[in-house]
Amino acid sequence: MPSAERIEELLETRRDVGATPVARFEIRYSRYLDPKGNPVRPLPDFARDPGELVSLYRGMVLARRFDAKAVALQRTGRLGTFASSLGQEAVSVGVASAMRADDVLLPSFREHGGQLLRGVSPVELLLFWGGDERGSDFAEACEDFPVCVPVGTHAPHAVGVALAFKLRREKRVAACIFGDGATSKGDVAEALNVAGVWNLPAVFLINNNHWAISVPVSQQTAAETLAQKAISAGIEGEQVDGNDVIAVREATARALAKARAGGGPHLIEALTYRLGDHTTADDASRYRSGPDVSAHWAEDPITRLRNYLVAERLWGKTDEEKLLGEVSGAIERAAETYLATPPQGPETIFDYTYERLPKDLVEQREAALGAVQR
Amino acid sequence: MPEITLVEAVNLALARAMADDATVLVLGEDVGVDGGVFRATNGLLKRFGKERVLDTPLAENVIAGMSVGLAAQGFRPVAEIQFSGFIYPTIDQLANHASRLRTRTRGRLTCPMVVRSPSGGGIRAVEHHSESPEAMFAHIPGLRVVVPSSPARAYGLLLAAIRDPDPVVFLEPTRLYRASREEVDDDGMALPLDRCFVLREGTDITLVTWGATTKEVLAAADTLAAEGVSAEVIDVATLKPLDTDGVLESVAKTGRCVIVHEAPVTCGVGAEIAARIAERGLVSLLAPIERVAGWDTVMPLYRLEQQYLPSEARILAAVRRVLAYQ
Numbered sequence: 001m002p003s004a005e006r007i008e009e010l011l012e013t014r015r016d017v018g019a020t021p022v023a024r025f026e027i028r029y030s031r032y033l034d035p036k037g038n039p040v041r042p043l044p045d046f047a048r049d050p051g052e053l054v055s056l057y058r059g060m061v062l063a064r065r066f067d068a069k070a071v072a073l074q075r076t077g078r079l080g081t082f083a084s085s086l087g088q089e090a091v092s093v094g095v096a097s098a099m100r101a102d103d104v105l106l107p108s109f110r111e112h113g114g115q116l117l118r119g120v121s122p123v124e125l126l127l128f129w130g131g132d133e134r135g136s137d138f139a140e141a142c143e144d145f146p147v148c149v150p151v152g153t154h155a156p157h158a159v160g161v162a163l164a165f166k167l168r169r170e171k172r173v174a175a176c177i178f179g180d181g182a183t184s185k186g187d188v189a190e191a192l193n194v195a196g197v198w199n200l201p202a203v204f205l206i207n208n209n210h211w212a213i214s215v216p217v218s219q220q221t222a223a224e225t226l227a228q229k230a231i232s233a234g235i236e237g238e239q240v241d242g243n244d245v246i247a248v249r250e251a252t253a254r255a256l257a258k259a260r261a262g263g264g265p266h267l268i269e270a271l272t273y274r275l276g277d278h279t280t281a282d283d284a285s286r287y288r289s290g291p292d293v294s295a296h297w298a299e300d301p302i303t304r305l306r307n308y309l310v311a312e313r314l315w316g317k318t319d320e321e322k323l324l325g326e327v328s329g330a331i332e333r334a335a336e337t338y339l340a341t342p343p344q345g346p347e348t349i350f351d352y353t354y355e356r357l358p359k360d361l362v363e364q365r366e367a368a369l370g371a372v373q374r
Numbered sequence: 375m376p377e378i379t380l381v382e383a384v385n386l387a388l389a390r391a392m393a394d395d396a397t398v399l400v401l402g403e404d405v406g407v408d409g410g411v412f413r414a415t416n417g418l419l420k421r422f423g424k425e426r427v428l429d430t431p432l433a434e435n436v437i438a439g440m441s442v443g444l445a446a447q448g449f450r451p452v453a454e455i456q457f458s459g460f461i462y463p464t465i466d467q468l469a470n471h472a473s474r475l476r477t478r479t480r481g482r483l484t485c486p487m488v489v490r491s492p493s494g495g496g497i498r499a500v501e502h503h504s505e506s507p508e509a510m511f512a513h514i515p516g517l518r519v520v521v522p523s524s525p526a527r528a529y530g531l532l533l534a535a536i537r538d539p540d541p542v543v544f545l546e547p548t549r550l551y552r553a554s555r556e557e558v559d560d561d562g563m564a565l566p567l568d569r570c571f572v573l574r575e576g577t578d579i580t581l582v583t584w585g586a587t588t589k590e591v592l593a594a595a596d597t598l599a600a601e602g603v604s605a606e607v608i609d610v611a612t613l614k615p616l617d618t619d620g621v622l623e624s625v626a627k628t629g630r631c632v633i634v635h636e637a638p639v640t641c642g643v644g645a646e647i648a649a650r651i652a653e654r655g656l657v658s659l660l661a662p663i664e665r666v667a668g669w670d671t672v673m674p675l676y677r678l679e680q681q682y683l684p685s686e687a688r689i690l691a692a693v694r695r696v697l698a699y700q
């Protein structure tokens with residue numbers, strides 16, 4: 001790395017002072033509650049309704065309980081590899097809480113909180129992570145996309161969904177969440193670009209948890225922010241405190257309203273931190289230190305909102321106990337239902353490959369069933 | 375009935391599908407104002423408007439990916455990839471999403487989309503414009519792969535592909551785009567997918583092919599006929615799923631088979647066809663199967679492309695070896 005002076009020197013020699021500036025950009029960062037839960041600016045309108053705040057709180061607590069249960073099930077051999085959202089609950093909960101029921105969510109694989117809020121059931125999520133396709137056959141939120149495992153590949157889908165809304169003149173928005181790692185990918189850049197060109201009703205949200213498995217965001221890009229990736233696509237970008245659910249919800253709500261009104265797409269970078277391992281198959285101690293991670297617990301989105309609610313006398317010990325009891329009960333019941341769900345028959349491997357099964361597959365299906373029966 | 379070329383038949387089918395079904399959209403690079411670099415989408419913008427014929431930015435992955443989103447939302451996107459050499463970025467979307475959306479959501483979301491692309495060599499094109507990538511798609515479960523070989527079949531098969539409830543890769547042999555004319559009735563009748571076509575009946579040997587090489591194969595069959603050899607010519611047309619029975623019936627009759635395709639021989643669709651004959655039709659074979667295909671080389675620049683493409687002479691040589699086998 002050249003020294004700072006040397007970089008300045010290089011810039012000076014390259015800068016043509018006679019040239020005319022033709023474009024200027026800025027990226028803003030917003031936060032309402034500091035990590036202790038103290039307001040740092042007047043809260044947005046929706047936050048005056050205690051019911052709204054409590055439902056955000058509940059959404060995050062539910063996500064955390066779900067994560068804990070899923071990890072426990074994995075550790076005891078009753079669930080496959082699982083990606084926890086520990087510490088990042090405010091991101092997808094904030095996004096989903098701002099959406100309308102008939103908007104479409106296109107999540108990555110770490111957005112359980114938002115999916116649950118959208119009406120995807122915890123049983124469905126457990127089925128998916130438990131290796132059962134029925135987990136993506138949502139009974140509610142049935143236009144939402146399933147979890148997307150190939151990083152960033154769902155951003156182009158959001159473009160298609162948003163284009164469908166625009167062509168049908170529906171006041172609906174596609175909301176797509178992906179990680180910081182995904183922003184390095186060409187398909188994400190392509191998607192942002194097309195959304196910009198066609199002024200589509202799409203909101204893209206970067207869940208910047210600072211890690212892509214072992215790779216820190218500093219190795220992902222030389223840009224100061226990920227939000228500025230919007231600039232090259234000609235769309236608006238902004239940064240929010242991704243551990244402040246009020247900030248995430250407010251930014252998303254504004255972006256959705258703009259998109260719904262025909263104002264085009266928007267990119268929000270939510271800054272958060274992955275407190276857990278990448279997945280249950282990962283050991284994060286190989287690439288980051290315990291104390292570094294522990295320091296980030298001070299930013300915990302759930303404690304932050306609770307502190308605010310308690311300070312405002314909107315929340316007390318009995319509320320907390322009641323909520324925890326209710327949420328734990330719901331998750332436990334979901335886990336029981338999941339565990340009691342028998343696997344699908346082997347014929348289902350074949351039955352959804354095409355609407356009408358081609359002859360080849362009819363034969364293979366018979367062979368597979370025969371092999372099973374033997 | 376007008377006589378039209380293959381590329382005009384593609385255009386006719388697109389227009390028919392769009393007129394019949396308001397959810398059919400055409401999208402891709404230069405498909406609008408320009409009517410496509412080969413003019414396959416000529417006139418569609420004017421007739422159907424810019425909400426049904428979309429000039430996209432130059433980005434193949436998102437062309438395929440947005441088609442997945444559109445299809446999941448109930449549209450029937452027909453995406454054009456301008457040249458076969460630039461189709462590879464779509465494989466991510468086709469293999470990871472389009473082909474498995476129905477499976478992974480247990481039918482909640484489906485993907486009735488078509489990716490069309492010119493394919494194959496023989497038109498003295500610049501580098502990366504002459505490849506035959508069909509086998510890469512044929513390996514993907516959940517896709518259909520269709521290659522037409524005449525104007526009438528292009529019309530009927532493309533209509534079928536657009537109406538199909540699952541994703542279809544439709545590879546149009548560039549070499550045949552304007553090679554011949556044929557009467558095509560714009561009757562809106564689709565041809566069956568998953569079925570091969572017997573282009574010429576015969577009794578001595580089965581020649582199996584698809585796409586552009588039907589031309590050389592039919593020429594070879596003519597030459598053979600003059601020599602008193604009766605060759606049956608099969609156009610596979612739908613490479614995935616493959617109509618095994620159609621091929622087996624013919625081989626049962628002739629006992630001899632040569633498979634001809636332009637794509638590189640190794641792991642080409644010809645290998646699959648040969649394997650199926652070996653599995654199910656071995657007893658009817660009187661001679662080993664031969665494949666006449668592109669070499670396992672990089673597609674040469676056009677000065678040497680005729681040495682790459684299966685020629686009538688190479689086909690005839692293989693046929694003679696197979697016929698001579700005792």
Ligand SMILES: Cc1ncc(C[n+]2csc(CCOP(=O)(O)OP(=O)(O)O)c2C)c(N)n1
Pocket residue numbers: 108110149150151152178179180181182183207209211212213274278
């Ligand atoms: C295209 C692709 N490459 C690699 C992987 C393997 N992989 C899974 S998650 C991941 C890191 C993703 O990082 P980020 O986008 O920041 O999301 P996060 O996991 O932090 O939520 C990688 C490399 C993948 N799933 N998809």
Ligand SMILES: [Mg+2]
Pocket residue numbers: 179180181207208209210211212213
């Ligand atoms: Mg990350």
